[in-house]
Amino acid sequence: MAAIFMLFLKFFAGVALLALVVVLALLFDGADRVAHARMQRRVGPPVFQPVYDILKLAGKENIVPRRAARFFFMLAPWLALVSTLMVFLYIPVGSFPAVLGTEGDMILIVYLLALSGVAMAVGGFASGNPIASIGAGREITLMMSYEFPLAIVITTMAWVAHKCGMEGSPFSLETFAASSVWDAVGKAGDFGLLCLFLSLVFVVPGEIGKGPMDIPEAKTEILDGFIIEYSGVNLALFKITFALRSFAMAAFVTSLFVPASFAGLLGGWGFAAAVLDFLLYWVKVFVVQMVFVTLMRTAFGRLKIWQASRFYVMRVAGLSIAGMLLLSIDVLTR
Amino acid sequence: MTSKFRKTAMACGILADALKARFGEALLKLETHEHKGGAANETLYRDLWVEVAPETFRPFIEALFEYDFVNFHVISGDDTGDDVELNYHLSLFQRTRGGRVGITLTVRVPKAALSLPSIFDVLPGSEYSEREVREMFGVDFDGLPNKTLVFLPEDWDEEIKPWRRDATGPTPEHVRELS
Amino acid sequence: MSTTYKVPIGPVHVGLKEPVTAWLELDGERIVGARVRPGAIHRGIEFMARERNPIQVIYLSERICGICSFSHVLCFIRAIEDLAGMTVPVRGQYIRTLVLELERVHSHLLWAGVACYTIGFDSAFHLGMQLRERVMDILELLTGNRVNYGVATFGGVRWDVTPELAKAMREMIRYYRREFTPFRDIVMDDPIAHARMRGVGVLTGEEAVRYSATGPTARASGLRIDLRKSSPYEAYGDIPVEPIVPQDHFGAARGDVLDRFAVRVMEVYQSLDVLEKVLDGLPEGPYAAEANLNKVLASLKKAEGTGWGIIEAPRGDDTHVVHLKGGDENVYWWKVRAPTYANAVSWPLMFRGNELADAPLIINSIDPCISCMERMMVTDGRGDPRVVTRAELLERCRRKTFDMMGRRA
Numbered sequence: 001m002a003a004i005f006m007l008f009l010k011f012f013a014g015v016a017l018l019a020l021v022v023v024l025a026l027l028f029d030g031a032d033r034v035a036h037a038r039m040q041r042r043v044g045p046p047v048f049q050p051v052y053d054i055l056k057l058a059g060k061e062n063i064v065p066r067r068a069a070r071f072f073f074m075l076a077p078w079l080a081l082v083s084t085l086m087v088f089l090y091i092p093v094g095s096f097p098a099v100l101g102t103e104g105d106m107i108l109i110v111y112l113l114a115l116s117g118v119a120m121a122v123g124g125f126a127s128g129n130p131i132a133s134i135g136a137g138r139e140i141t142l143m144m145s146y147e148f149p150l151a152i153v154i155t156t157m158a159w160v161a162h163k164c165g166m167e168g169s170p171f172s173l174e175t176f177a178a179s180s181v182w183d184a185v186g187k188a189g190d191f192g193l194l195c196l197f198l199s200l201v202f203v204v205p206g207e208i209g210k211g212p213m214d215i216p217e218a219k220t221e222i223l224d225g226f227i228i229e230y231s232g233v234n235l236a237l238f239k240i241t242f243a244l245r246s247f248a249m250a251a252f253v254t255s256l257f258v259p260a261s262f263a264g265l266l267g268g269w270g271f272a273a274a275v276l277d278f279l280l281y282w283v284k285v286f287v288v289q290m291v292f293v294t295l296m297r298t299a300f301g302r303l304k305i306w307q308a309s310r311f312y313v314m315r316v317a318g319l320s321i322a323g324m325l326l327l328s329i330d331v332l333t334r
Numbered sequence: 335m336t337s338k339f340r341k342t343a344m345a346c347g348i349l350a351d352a353l354k355a356r357f358g359e360a361l362l363k364l365e366t367h368e369h370k371g372g373a374a375n376e377t378l379y380r381d382l383w384v385e386v387a388p389e390t391f392r393p394f395i396e397a398l399f400e401y402d403f404v405n406f407h408v409i410s411g412d413d414t415g416d417d418v419e420l421n422y423h424l425s426l427f428q429r430t431r432g433g434r435v436g437i438t439l440t441v442r443v444p445k446a447a448l449s450l451p452s453i454f455d456v457l458p459g460s461e462y463s464e465r466e467v468r469e470m471f472g473v474d475f476d477g478l479p480n481k482t483l484v485f486l487p488e489d490w491d492e493e494i495k496p497w498r499r500d501a502t503g504p505t506p507e508h509v510r511e512l513s
Numbered sequence: 514m515s516t517t518y519k520v521p522i523g524p525v526h527v528g529l530k531e532p533v534t535a536w537l538e539l540d541g542e543r544i545v546g547a548r549v550r551p552g553a554i555h556r557g558i559e560f561m562a563r564e565r566n567p568i569q570v571i572y573l574s575e576r577i578c579g580i581c582s583f584s585h586v587l588c589f590i591r592a593i594e595d596l597a598g599m600t601v602p603v604r605g606q607y608i609r610t611l612v613l614e615l616e617r618v619h620s621h622l623l624w625a626g627v628a629c630y631t632i633g634f635d636s637a638f639h640l641g642m643q644l645r646e647r648v649m650d651i652l653e654l655l656t657g658n659r660v661n662y663g664v665a666t667f668g669g670v671r672w673d674v675t676p677e678l679a680k681a682m683r684e685m686i687r688y689y690r691r692e693f694t695p696f697r698d699i700v701m702d703d704p705i706a707h708a709r710m711r712g713v714g715v716l717t718g719e720e721a722v723r724y725s726a727t728g729p730t731a732r733a734s735g736l737r738i739d740l741r742k743s744s745p746y747e748a749y750g751d752i753p754v755e756p757i758v759p760q761d762h763f764g765a766a767r768g769d770v771l772d773r774f775a776v777r778v779m780e781v782y783q784s785l786d787v788l789e790k791v792l793d794g795l796p797e798g799p800y801a802a803e804a805n806l807n808k809v810l811a812s813l814k815k816a817e818g819t820g821w822g823i824i825e826a827p828r829g830d831d832t833h834v835v836h837l838k839g840g841d842e843n844v845y846w847w848k849v850r851a852p853t854y855a856n857a858v859s860w861p862l863m864f865r866g867n868e869l870a871d872a873p874l875i876i877n878s879i880d881p882c883i884s885c886m887e888r889m890m891v892t893d894g895r896g897d898p899r900v901v902t903r904a905e906l907l908e909r910c911r912r913k914t915f916d917m918m919g920r921r922a
Contacts, residue, residue, distance in 0.1 A: 337719040337720075337723045338719070338722060339722060339736065339737075367821075371601075371747055372748065372751045373751050373796060374751075375603075378744065381821060405722075405727075407823070407832045407850060407855070408855075410834040412836060423834065423850075425743075430743065431742050431743070431753065433743060436744065436823065438819075459723065459725025459726070459859075461858050462857065462858055463850075483552070485555050486555070497846075
């Protein structure tokens with residue numbers, strides 16, 4: 001009986017969370033556009049513009065190109081959206097545990113994000129447009145480039161959590177949300193963590209296809225790349241996916257590296273602290289997104305695909321390996 | 335032949351005399367236009383207007399290359415009844431102040447034999463102009479590798495030569511009045 | 514086995530300002546072959562001129578291009594002045610030079626912004642657009658219009674530079690000296706902008722000579738050619754201008770997109786200097802030889818012959834050739850050659866060994882003005898029978914304006 005009750009609870013919590021996440025992602029996307037515009041001395045769109053866009057697109061018909069592989073073309077947006085949405089079921093929000101925290105960990109999150117990326121690429125290839133194929137090819141290339149530093153960051157973090165005796169499973173995000181990894185290591189370790197943090201921050205634009213890494217979409221080169229043939233509801237789904245991906249990455253970075261919470265301050269007020277942490281969490285995500293997504297995409301132009309690939313494989317991977325070494329030295333020489 | 339512009343200039347008058355001495359009667363026309371300006375109203379630069387027969391056209395262009403690498407501007411033209419008149423607009427001596435000599439080389443190509451040697455091999459910059467003249471006047475350029483349309487649409491009826499003033503030119507019903 | 518496939522850039526493309534098609538043959542991302550096909554915006558301007566008198570053609574020539582409209586007007590006017598032997602008062606010449614240089618500043622700023630946009634550097638693009646507003650304001654102050662100034666006429670200009678305007682212009686020059694440098698530094702010191710523009714779209718000096726490249730495109734390849742120097746016109750007879758080439762400023766001319774960017778940026782500073790000298794040396798006196806257009810028209814009706822006008826437009830040399838027939842009021846024939854016409858021939862060379870990502874940047878790097886390049890259109894009568902007439906269009910515009918006013922009010 002209790003098990004069924006828990007299942008229902010998780011179901012409702014999941015549905016509520018996902019609804020909240022979609023709305024917040026779109027709002028954050030709107031805020032991103034306004035902030036981007038203000039930094040360029042423009043006025044920018046209303047904050048709700050992404051919501052209006054989605055509503056408008058949702059009322060339009062899907063057009064499937066004659067040369068497209070219809071099944072994959074229609075499947076791709078749904079697959080991308082669902083896999084991105086599922087990420088949020090494994091990310092703890094403030095001091096609330098992740099809805100499905102016991103069923104999956106960081107590795108799953110990375111794979112879900114990769115799955116949605118692959119889904120986008122599949123949609124591009126399936127649309128039968130050479131430009132979309134180029135965009136999809138670029139997406140895959142980019143993904144292969146940033147997965148390596150990303151993997152190093154995650155495994156190193158898990159290893160540190162395990163070695164430093166942080167509570168919980170080393171690969172679970174809750175471990176990092178519950179106690180600060182920055183406190184767990186020494187001076188050299190802090191530098192190492194900083195390297196890992198920066199590597200992850202550099203991976204963010206690639207993962208979400210914005211800023212200097214908007215290569216798969218590159219509208220002045222390949223006209224929005226793999227979504228060129230999409231329209232109507234499918235396009236709306238992709239738009240939500242894009243907003244969710246940057247939101248998910250910001251949430252991921254926040255959970256891993258910014259564990260600040262009110263729990264310590266309001267020790268006795270368990271529930272109030274939890275509610276405040278819940279709100280604080282979104283504020284943190286917002287700040288992370290503003291700094292590492294909006295600022296990045298305002299400050300830089302777009303790289304070419306081989307330049308981006310080299311950047312990830314040489315520079316960012318190097319940085320993450322440096323972080324890994326520093327942390328190893330720190331942890332092993334205790 | 336090196337592709338470089340000469341650093342020094344030759345006075346327009348001297349060039350004109352040299353061309354006259356070289357081609358003599360083959361120069362059907364040789365005029366100088368002066369361009370004045372500035373506060374002192376001095377002559378700032380000069381243009382040469384030359385006319386040659388189609389047979390002399392290619393030797394004349396080659397002769398110009400002995401003075402400086404020719405800078406090609408454009409081919410203008412008109413349908414003068416029995417001939418198509420083409421004006422090649424060229425420049426020499428562009429490195430010194432006021433030294434540039436603009437040359438307008440006129441060639442009258444008879445409609446009976448609408449063909450002229452191409453200068454694409456020496457001046458590849460002339461490609462668009464030659465293709466344009468080909469599609470607009472129907473002049474065939476001997477030696478031009480790409481003879482496809484350049485500005486006219488792909489489905490253009492190539493019998494119509496838009497700049498001609500005779501039967502092959504556009505008739506009033508071809509012109510769509512927008513107002 | 515390597516397979517190539519064809520991808521069109523254009524005719525309508527986000528990265529391009531105007532319609533032109535470049536069919537690229539790609540091997541992965543690498544360009545192995547390119548075929549450029551203009552023709553999408555041929556409007557028949559040269560043909561239209563045959564039914565208009567020279568005064569009307571001034572305003573027609575202004576509509577060849579929205580950016581370098583004054584260059585085309587002046588070029589056409591100089592061609593007519595060449596054949597009819599007209600003279601221009603010195604003040605008129607100076608004001609023409611003033612507008613030419615203002616237009617150059619405007620055009621180069623616009624191009625620099627668009628180049629940044631093409632490489633996805635939107636912030637610099639918006640900064641460039643914002644900088645450009647100031648020179649547009651000055652042009653509006655002088656002529657009443659932001660584009661298509663309607664300021665030149667045969668034998669002079671139509672608007673004078675008042676002392677207040679001269680003051681505003683000096684203010685503008687100071688503004689640009691102050692504000693343009695940050696923009697230049699933002700772009701030219703940016704590692705990503707460097708990565709995107711260095712070594713891309715190379716046109717060597719020898720090729721630039723052979724393919725008759727012109728303007729900043731030729732100068733970026735190291736050719737010291739500038740019509741303002743080699744055949745001075747108007748006030749350039751008094752104000753010497755030296756061609757700007759990258760080897761003087763950066764050691765060597767590579768002929769790539771970054772060099773083209775640098776040359777245009779340096780030319781903005783040069784234009785500011787020229788503007789200052791023109792304002793300093795602006796002589797007193799009439800600014801037009803003959804204000805009565807009917808008299809001008811009557812004298813042009815008698816004129817006969819061919820005239821050639823050639824000036825240094827922002828993008829390169831602009832050539833107009835006009836023929837008038839004695840006793841005929843209309844222009845007999847007219848040939849326009851915009852700078853893009855010359856530079857576009859070099860596109861296939863610039864594409865060599867580059868990637869798809871570079872293609873729009875390379876196309877933009879010569880600052881193409883496709884509507885300048887293409888001017889003529891006759892339909893073969895098989896087109897869409899339902900054509901919106903000008904009167905209808907005007908009516909629709911008015912209705913829309915009224916609608917909008919009604920909604921706002």
